[in-house]
Amino acid sequence: MKRHISKRAAGVKRSTIRELLKLTEKPEIISFAGGLPAPETFPHNELAEIAADELRGHYKNVLQYGLAEGSRTLRRAVIDWLQPHELAPTLDQLLVTTASQQGLDLIAKAFLDPGDVIFCEAPTYLAALQTFTLFQAEKIGIPLDDDGMNLDILEEEIAAAKRAGKTTKAIYVIPDFQNPTGITLSLEKRKRLLKIAQQADLLIFEDNPYGQLRFEGESIASIYSMDTEGRVIMLFTFSKVLAAGMRLAVLFANDADLMEILVRVKQASDLCTSKLTQHIAARYITEYKMEEHLEQIRECYHIKRNAMLAALEKYMPVEDGVSWTRPDGGLFLWVRLPERIDTEEMFPRAIDKEVAYVIGSAFYPDGGRQGRNEMRLSFSLNTPEEIEEGIRRLSEVVREEIAAKRVGLAAV
């Protein structure tokens, strides 16, 4: 039946990373691979109480179909919550999505024709790349500096794409504690990025899953909040601030025409998001203290990030050229090994030593040529003790790999 598969879907390759992740499921393995939020951050008792109450008292509403644009109750709750921040959308500027992955699907459907160019960070969020690939967009990766995307290169690449007669459509960016590197886009660069988008007439898709999870430094205004033209669409998920299993996010778009199209496309995609999960989230936001809850989450990840940084400093062979990022928030950091090391080749040996990571090349839009000596480590799921032990194991693997390559080089 393979002959019936669309050209669109045929372009989405089986992901190596999914295969590798299967190897990490054994309980004896300390895995830094998954991007899962820490379950201790889920306010489960409160959610249980709310869920039971909604299902008993409001079942006619929460078990029924809802509006494609999302429940007014949830959208109002989000507005009230974010009012004190720089974000103040109106009801019509919010679209509830079945988590941010659906947000990506909707913007790809609504804005990307086959061959359209989308610029993104290199490396960037893997599942966003999959969605852009599915919709047959051309992804152009822009290297990351310590303060985010290299905007000189972005300008060059935009100019080159325009010269080549391509339709340049959008920039996809994760400004805060980016997945996979943990890097944050500086305020100066946010302003310049918006200016570049204005000059080149590009949309900006600003993915903001970790913005609320800053545990160090001062928070930086979103690009969405600086935009006056409706050029920026922001994705804001509940997966890391409430619970991933609720599959809930909100998309912000200030341009009425774009929102109108997004709502139509949303309706064709799943009619509406579960009203049950929407109303549970709305009541949690309204009845409990979000700021206190977020403070606990930040504290949780702060401790874990500190444990990982301390272990990396203690065990990793810096003298051999191993380096890593130092994120101010979020769930991830990024390790760079000497160029001759291939993290995909090394992976089975890490599994033998009962530790796991995600190979760096998986996150590059070029499909695996770049990032071969890099890896993503998540500090979200393990305890500080497990983190220390896991990094100890990983460092051993890295040291052995470097030594083996040195012998190999000497033999040449």
Added chain:
Amino acid sequence: MKRHISKRAAGVKRSTIRELLKLTEKPEIISFAGGLPAPETFPHNELAEIAADELRGHYKNVLQYGLAEGSRTLRRAVIDWLQPHELAPTLDQLLVTTASQQGLDLIAKAFLDPGDVIFCEAPTYLAALQTFTLFQAEKIGIPLDDDGMNLDILEEEIAAAKRAGKTTKAIYVIPDFQNPTGITLSLEKRKRLLKIAQQADLLIFEDNPYGQLRFEGESIASIYSMDTEGRVIMLFTFSKVLAAGMRLAVLFANDADLMEILVRVKQASDLCTSKLTQHIAARYITEYKMEEHLEQIRECYHIKRNAMLAALEKYMPVEDGVSWTRPDGGLFLWVRLPERIDTEEMFPRAIDKEVAYVIGSAFYPDGGRQGRNEMRLSFSLNTPEEIEEGIRRLSEVVREEIAAKRVGLAAV
């Protein structure tokens, strides 16, 4: 910003029906318009108990990300439930989707390239048409007889499309108590439809939201159950047998290659369906008696359908050529008025009389030329008393409309 909209999304028109539905929201209106399941069929107390228990005791699991293919717990529960029926898929032949609208989105993504031809009933499910339109497929409507799709015409249309050099891809069909007409595809026609699909090498998308809701007559085997080649993909939603607000369905596909692609596409669409709603449904199916629960739902709709049929017989001017279907299950029936009556033109007058329906033309793949004298009535939401009163009002509108047209004709 309109210039940034994709060709794909630009093709999805603002739906007239959404605008019309807004008019039906006033509480004094008896609306037969919406396709909503009856809230009294939601087992809300049981769901409340399960939800609270899952969130308290299993939050690490149900509030976390899950597998793209769906929770094994739910897939096993579905298999055990459907084992005594003719359906016996294996775990790998089931994909959990965020309700069947997402199932439609996934099959469109996975199988339909722009210009591919999909044959469907005329009239058919409105939101399926929207999805096929979004993916730029060519929809060819096949008229309905009392026993389902006219297969002679289907064969002619397939031959004509092949002669024209088009890529004929699939047949979309709702065999049981079809939305919008309530018509059921006969066993003979199911067998012949499968044979036609084999000969023309087409996939069959079998949408089965109402199959469990038969309140009269004998149930008929699904096309999926007769297929030995993996050519049929079946969509099976929980929206009408458990609760629409949970946004939960299961897709059946026996061909491993097609399932592999569907899982990849699912992952790019929303990563996974809410594990919370999946586990609530799985426990309900496992711990409660589905057959007893379904019996109650069938009884509920049976009473309401009877009330609607009785009221139609009592009030409608049959002598003027008004006719309707007599569904053996499901939520809908279909009314045909004399050809000179236009149900869209008549709509404001129905609203004035405080009764609502959905205009027939909305359900035709040709975009509104056919079905202008037809309408869909849903008997799911109102009480038998409201149904009688609503049909009385509607009949008055129809009688006046017929009389006015007669005067108009006489005047010509």
